[in-house]
Amino acid sequence: MEQANPMELLDPDGKLAALFEEPEPEPVPPNVHRVRPASIGDVLDMEEVERLAFPTLFPPTRFRREVDKSNTLYLVAARDWTDEELALGPDALRSNGGGNGLVGQLGSLLKLPARLLFQTVGGRSRQMPPSYVVGLVGLWFVMDEAHVVIIGNRPGDRRKGIGELLLIAALESAIAHGSRVMTLEVRGSNEVARALYHKYGFREVGVRKRYYADNNEDAVIMTTPPIQSDEYREHFEKQVREHEGRWGTSDRRAS
Numbered sequence: 001m002e003q004a005n006p007m008e009l010l011d012p013d014g015k016l017a018a019l020f021e022e023p024e025p026e027p028v029p030p031n032v033h034r035v036r037p038a039s040i041g042d043v044l045d046m047e048e049v050e051r052l053a054f055p056t057l058f059p060p061t062r063f064r065r066e067v068d069k070s071n072t073l074y075l076v077a078a079r080d081w082t083d084e085e086l087a088l089g090p091d092a093l094r095s096n097g098g099g100n101g102l103v104g105q106l107g108s109l110l111k112l113p114a115r116l117l118f119q120t121v122g123g124r125s126r127q128m129p130p131s132y133v134v135g136l137v138g139l140w141f142v143m144d145e146a147h148v149v150i151i152g153n154r155p156g157d158r159r160k161g162i163g164e165l166l167l168i169a170a171l172e173s174a175i176a177h178g179s180r181v182m183t184l185e186v187r188g189s190n191e192v193a194r195a196l197y198h199k200y201g202f203r204e205v206g207v208r209k210r211y212y213a214d215n216n217e218d219a220v221i222m223t224t225p226p227i228q229s230d231e232y233r234e235h236f237e238k239q240v241r242e243h244e245g246r247w248g249t250s251d252r253r254a255s
Contacts, residue, residue, distance in 0.1 A: 031248035033134065033162055035169040037255060038067050038074035045133035046076065053135075053152035056214035061150065066138065073139045073177075073254060075169050077153065077162050078131040085132070137166040139173060146174035148184035161247035164196060168240055171200065173254040175227050182227060185219035187212060197222050201235055 135153025
């Protein structure tokens with residue numbers, strides 16, 4: 001004769017047992033920002049991001065030439081325009097005839113550059129770009145190294161995990177490319193960036209004296225351990241999961 005389970009006798013409806021069950025994890029919402037390869041059509045946006053993120057940089061990067069080089073990869077972080085942003089363009093345009101005054105002021109309130117709002121050329125409406133580019137990262141592939149030559153985003157779009165998202169995409173691209181390590185330079189005074197790079201395994205290996213022309217500040221040289229190793233990939237994937245847990249899953253592609 002089969003004996004009844006004591007738990008079933010005490011809890012015939014299973015209500016007590018349900019208290020000890022692990023709850024289903026909450027689905028992670030998608031990140032509104034996606035990372036994709038830059039194209040010639042992104043050059044004006046990339047120039048603008050660089051100018052806003054690095055106002056003292058000189059000379060500016062010649063992105064039109066850089067994006068087509070065989071040993072470089074530039075990625076941009078972008079999102080769709082909101083309905084409010086799309087609706088604002090024509091209204092702002094009619095308010096001042098397409099000049100920079102009110103358009104620029106409204107753009108500043110939205111953290112948008114004036115030229116990305118609707119403008120007129122010869123009396124005809126010119127559409128906004130298909131997406132809003134908020135940041136970029138550039139890589140040079142030299143021998144077995146991937147070197148970060150620029151990474152940054154618009155000041156109005158900071159503290160949204162975009163810089164870290166770009167770094168993740170850059171590291172994924174370097175791993176896929178077969179690079180052994182990733183290197184970069186960072187201002188010694190940029191403690192926030194240095195902390196982010198440390199988080200992803202970068203170590204400080206040297207200094208370039210008086211590297212930055214605007215104030216003669218030194219640059220700290222940072223490099224990763226071998227990024228193809230199982231140990232590094234395990235560490236990297238853990239950081240990616242933590243980023244997605246906070247900011248949502250993102251669409252990232254390098255080609």
